[in-house]
Amino acid sequence: MRLSALFVRLGAFILAAIVCGFAARVAVATVETRSVQAVDAALDEHGHDFASVLGDGLQVILEGEAPSEAMRFRAISTAGSMVDASRVIDNMTITDSDAIQAPEFSMEILRNDSGISIIGLIPASSDREDLTETLTDMAGENSSFADLLETADYEVPLGWEPAVDFSLRALRQLPRSKISVRAGRVSVEAISDSPEQKAQLETSLRRSSPEGLIVTLDISAPRPVVSPFVTRFIIDENGARFDSCVADTPAAERQIVATAQTVGIEGRIGCTVALGAPTTRWADAVTMSMSALSELGGGTITISDVDVTLVGKAGAVQGNFDRIAGELENSLPDVFALEAILPAAPTAGEDGPPQFIATLSPEGLVQLRGRVSTELLNSTAENFASAKFGSAEISMATRVVDGLPSSWSIRVLAGIEALSKLSNGSVTVEPGNIVVRGNTGLPDAGGEITRLLIEKLGETEEFEVAVTYVESLDPIAALPTKEECLASIMSVTEARKITFEPSSATIAGEGAGILNDIAEILQRCADLRIEIAGYTDSQGSEDGNQRLSQQRADAVLDGLRVRRVPVASFRAVGYGEADPIADNETAEGREANRRIEFSLIVPESTEEPTALDQIEEEAAQAAEETTQEDPAE
Template sequence: MRLSALMIRLVVFAVAAFGAFTAARSAVAIVEERSVIAVRETLVDKGYEWASVLGDGLQVILEGTAPTEAVRFRAISAAGEMVDASRVIDNLSVADSEEIKAPEFAIEILRNDAGVSLIGLIPASADRDDLAERITDIADGKPVTDLLEVADYPEPETWRDAVNYSLRALEELPRSKISVNAERVVINAISDSPEEKRRLETLLARNTPDSIRLAVNIGAPRPVISPFTTRFRIDADGAQFDACAVDTEEALSQVLSAASAAGLTERANCTLALGTPSQTWGEAVALSIGAVADLGGGTVTIADTDVTLIAPLGTGQGTFDDVVGELENALPPAFALSSELPERPETSSGGPPQFTATLSPEGEVQLRGRIPDAVTNTVAENFANAKFGQASITMGTRLANGLPSGWSVRVLAGIEALSKLSNGAVIVQPDNIQVRGNTGNQDASAEISRLLIDKLGQGAAFEVDVTYVEQLDPIAGLPTPEECIEQIGVVTENRKITFDPSSADISASAQAVVDDIAEILKRCGDLRIRVAGYTDSQGREVMNQALSQQRAEAVLTALQSRRVPVGTFDAIGYGESDPIADNETEAGREANRRIEFSLIIPESTAEETSVLDEIAAEAPDEEPSEDAPAADDGSD
């Protein structure tokens, strides 16, 4: 019985122990599974998919390769948030660090009246001495502050193109900041006038390396206009401005909105300027334009604080009074209004007196029509000579009595208005002046209107119909680089640059050719041009190459002495290579002795192509060959 009872106890104990063990195993498995799932979900949510999670009892094992040490630490911390940190086993590794990337090479260049400053990082392979020399030349005696650092990394392919372009730009910009890297050049500068701003923008846009992105921001002081004038009219040709000046962007918006509502469809050339007499200028002009629209036509002139409204012929008195009254009460206090309702002129069998001045595209000026006396006739001729320079003046005027008061002033004002045009005509009548023609000045219409208002008064009736022609604009009409080379070819088609025998001295007879080439290049602006020298095959090859180099450099020096900017030019002698004719004949040798001008195209964008303009060199090129007689008979 005792044995039996003991066995029962042992069996019960064993069963209980087995049950407890099984329950513990099951509990551990559940805890392990839930821990692994919780940690894995957390790592995935936080973007650590590269980590794998394993369970080992109550421990959670992390394996995988972290991109950086910091990311590895964050992954372990994320796992520790879900289970006790002591249960997290770190089996993570870290990827090998990448090689250190090359730094970005860049230069900030600041130029002002105090000198030139440079700061930035340049490649060790860059020619720092050459850079310093070019900057010193540009500074023209003013201090140069060099804060450049050097890094020994490979030079970007487009680095030199960007730097060379920036230095060429710096020569033209005495007050500027230029930011340079291998891909982009950013230019911020200040010019002396709007005209200079346009010239610089045109110049900088030309010959830009194709591999470089360019951003240009050139500021210019606003012009001072006196009297501050806007003139708007509506006639049979529609609504248009003869002159338009505003002081702020807000005023510009007011004026253009009013003009658009009055029927203006063309682009208005309004000038942001200084000299406004009142801060309410935009409001006054907009109201005045609205009055012209209400009249259905006419002209309004706002000069400083004086507003002159002229109704169209045939306007009813009631309508005129209503519009004038509304405008007079609406204008800001500083402005004074005068108005005019024209009457129909009486017809005359003889017709009104008239004076006409015309300017041809070739510069020929003709003055015709009625003049009150001989003194006025002489004054008109001398005034035309002064305004048109060396133009040919043809006088077709005749003396007449009974001309209106102020006729002489109107004639001289018409001649001066004509001088603002490239070609055109001015017709002066007692009640009107008509100015029509072409110009290369975008502001010519406004300048003519201000001139006539100043000379004849605000109430003067005149019509200005001037067309801007880009080809006549001395800035926008600059020739392209290819056109410059073509023009050199035209100039030198039947003439040659010659040299003294066996030397690199340009002969006296060739100086005129160089003069003409220099004038073309001055108009062409900043170009990259190669001046190449060639010889015939007589004499030793080494001597031929040396002489051709000297002659190419002589042409470059001659251009520089004529104030051609040759900083971007290259002079290269090719000797007897690339003949264009047979060296066995005298005519062929003469053709092979030549200077060629070609455009330099950056290697990074294309192979060099050129429109060659051959300027044959008259004189022989080298010492006699070893087989030739040595006597000097005045030829090579």
């Protein structure tokens, strides 16, 4: 009995152990499943779908490839927020990161009257000491230089050094500028003193830019500063006209022009919009003064800064003159002061007034004749004219006489300087008047001469400025357009043909002379983008013809380059036997099809390629950077 009871108890114990073990297994499996599900749901919710979850008893195993160490840490943290962190086993790997990319090197140079500053990131291998020394010298002893450059030890990118060299050359010419430099690309923002200087700077920079460098120019010519701020209006037997007209705003110019048309000026009227007006009511003072002179019937009105000088027509009725002058004085804005002068009727002398006359011919020949007061003035006038006109010899026909006014020396020298503003013309100096006549290529030459004479002689002195603007003399307006440049090239190549030695790209015959003529034309044309296209006839293989046409187009491009034509914006393209202009079945037709054509490049998109893309394309596809012609094979 006792033995039987023992076996029963032992069986019950074993059974209980089995039941407990099974229950424990079920509990662990349940915990494992719920943990895996909870962690998996949390990872998905936080966007960590790269991680997969496995359960191993009470442990949660994370596997997968994390894109970064940071993402891996976040996945582990997310899992640890759902189960005890000690139960999380990390079996994740990290995606191999690409090689560290080199930074984009760039620098920005600012230059103004106070000095130069430079900021940016440059390669560590750059000669920074030479760069800073160059910029320090450029800034000068009395200006500051701020070096805010950082360096990084990476390979110098393609196109970086030419861009830096060009930026320094450009900076020397631009005292007020901002130049941004990147590999293969330079962007220039600058301020010039005049439209003439703007055109000169743009042409110079375009021509000095190395081939393959993308250069963006934004050079502005702001409103000039005019001092004194002068408008001079005349009504005489020749009609109404301006000797000088300046306005402080476009709206002021429109107001003055409208009044000028009302009082009788005909034809094209324009004023120089400039800085330097003494008051915002400048246009009011000018239009009031012009209307008063028109009512008076003749004379001169000069508004110089805040001084208004009304000179009536000699012989006018005194009472009427006083009334008009008084009304003008009371209506002018408060800041202006009026001086009214009514000359007495002239009394003609028997021999007329003494004169000094200076003339400038279209060929640049200068002659001085008439009366001078002393030998010293005679030699001074000759030397002054030589300095102003750059002439080695001045033709002198002057005579020293007594009895000339004390101001004669000033009037003579002022007349010579006024004449130097013209392309050709004359100046006549008399005791009571100076008359300047001639042609000019500067739109505001009349205004400049007027301001000069007022500064030298005073506001009450009589003078007449009758100069004519001639567009063909204007250094800017006279520049040919892109279409005119291309037409000139076409006229050269229509009568003569660029020819090559048979089956080669060597220019033969009179081809060198044709290139000389084309180069001379292109030297006068700024910012021109030209394609030089080469063509062959249909004899030979298509691939061979294409190669030959490209080689010939390249030869023309190289020929222009050695003739110092800026060809950075040109491209040479060989088209082989494509686009025939004549029948390839005849000898004459084949001769016509072997040709070089020039055409303007029209931009296809406003988007510019990246610097590296541009440089690589030019290196790999030199054929698509210039266009040439194909004469006889």
